[in-house]
Amino acid sequence: MKVDLSMTDVEVLETSPAMTIGSVERDCGLPKETLRVWERRYGFPNPLRDRNDERLYPAEQVATLRLLRRLVIAGHRPGQVVGLPDEELLVLLAASEASVAQTRDPEVELVLNLLRAHDAVGLRDGLSAMLLGAGLGTFASVTGPKLVAAIGHAWSRGELEIHQEHFFTEQFTTVLRSAINATQVAGLPRADPRVLFGTFPQEPHALGLIMAEAMFALEGCLVISLGVQTPIREIAAAARAHKAHILALSFSSIIPAAQATSGLVELRALLPEQVEIWAGGACAGLRPMPGFQVLNGLSDINPAVSDWRARKHRSGKI
Numbered sequence: 001m002k003v004d005l006s007m008t009d010v011e012v013l014e015t016s017p018a019m020t021i022g023s024v025e026r027d028c029g030l031p032k033e034t035l036r037v038w039e040r041r042y043g044f045p046n047p048l049r050d051r052n053d054e055r056l057y058p059a060e061q062v063a064t065l066r067l068l069r070r071l072v073i074a075g076h077r078p079g080q081v082v083g084l085p086d087e088e089l090l091v092l093l094a095a096s097e098a099s100v101a102q103t104r105d106p107e108v109e110l111v112l113n114l115l116r117a118h119d120a121v122g123l124r125d126g127l128s129a130m131l132l133g134a135g136l137g138t139f140a141s142v143t144g145p146k147l148v149a150a151i152g153h154a155w156s157r158g159e160l161e162i163h164q165e166h167f168f169t170e171q172f173t174t175v176l177r178s179a180i181n182a183t184q185v186a187g188l189p190r191a192d193p194r195v196l197f198g199t200f201p202q203e204p205h206a207l208g209l210i211m212a213e214a215m216f217a218l219e220g221c222l223v224i225s226l227g228v229q230t231p232i233r234e235i236a237a238a239a240r241a242h243k244a245h246i247l248a249l250s251f252s253s254i255i256p257a258a259q260a261t262s263g264l265v266e267l268r269a270l271l272p273e274q275v276e277i278w279a280g281g282a283c284a285g286l287r288p289m290p291g292f293q294v295l296n297g298l299s300d301i302n303p304a305v306s307d308w309r310a311r312k313h314r315s316g317k318i
């Protein structure tokens, strides 16, 4: 921690941007409790305090916390790494990510090379070829997450720019969207349930949502997407307008579980009882409640749709 001790906390805050514990939790993916435990146990992070005695984390501590999160994900125990200087953390990170790099697969290599070369046509054709080779289900549930994870890592190592990551997201979405549309051709009957997709206003991550949509489309469902960041009242209005049977919503790890839950309760109150709400995504701590269910991953979609159909069949509504 390199904050000049001759300055007061308030002076330090005036010279460098600092983040609240909630912002650090969202940015770094480290729960507040973990941040407090590390502070107590290892003396790091060592936040400043604002005038109300709330913790404030200087930008350089947040940068170190991001490194620590990657190391913990790579399998290091906090006791071995928290408190080490950044230089040592970077050496450990390089070692563990180098071993990951050796096991990279050809699809990841191809996409990273096309991104580095800014080869727009090559990337679109490459992704289309992967989709044709793997089929929609594998492309959405295996190839996509693998590529996104690799691109996220490359970006955090500084190997890719933000615009390259955005460009990949756009190309991947375009290829996946056209394949989903091909399952929804007019004149070909789609089976119930009719499923509407969306995210709450705080959620900009769209890839998990479209991957889920692909899996529902493969189950023969009629799928309708609002994309991301729709106000809760509008989601409810769209569900009524489209006569949706199920609302499928995606929550990433940036959404605190309490916020997701209160939004789901609000949405539930705006919808008729027969419209089901199914939530999914990486949001930690999101639990099912009366009124909505939580799917743990894309592989839950097939059994959940089969169960919905069996229930409707039994009640004579299908």
Ligand code: B12
Pocket (backbone or CB within 6 Å): 025, 026, 027, 028, 029, 030, 141, 144, 145, 148, 149, 150, 151, 152, 153, 169, 202, 203, 204, 205, 206, 207, 208, 209, 211, 212, 248, 249, 250, 251, 252, 253, 254, 278, 279, 280, 281, 282, 295, 296, 297, 298, 300, 301
């Ligand atoms: C791409 C990306 C973005 C893009 C999103 C573009 C887009 N159109 O989607 C943009 C640039 C917008 C973005 C923004 C931000 N991001 Co971002 N982003 C990512 C990135 C690289 C990939 C996310 C992703 O798509 N993952 C892939 C999908 C496949 O995973 P998934 O969403 O979990 O979905 C899977 C399952 O959960 C499931 N699923 C998902 N939804 C549903 C729904 C149902 C019904 C079902 C059944 C299943 C299901 O299916 C998927 C396949 O298994 C990740 C890092 C990473 N490697 O994951 C960071 C990441 C998610 N972002 C992060 C952050 C912090 C942000 C920002 C807050 C950054 C900032 N400081 O501004 C902002 C958001 C600001 C805001 N509120 O507006 C952090 C979150 C940290 C945390 N708290 O855990 C991450 C982890 C990066 C990091 N720091 O390590 N981001």
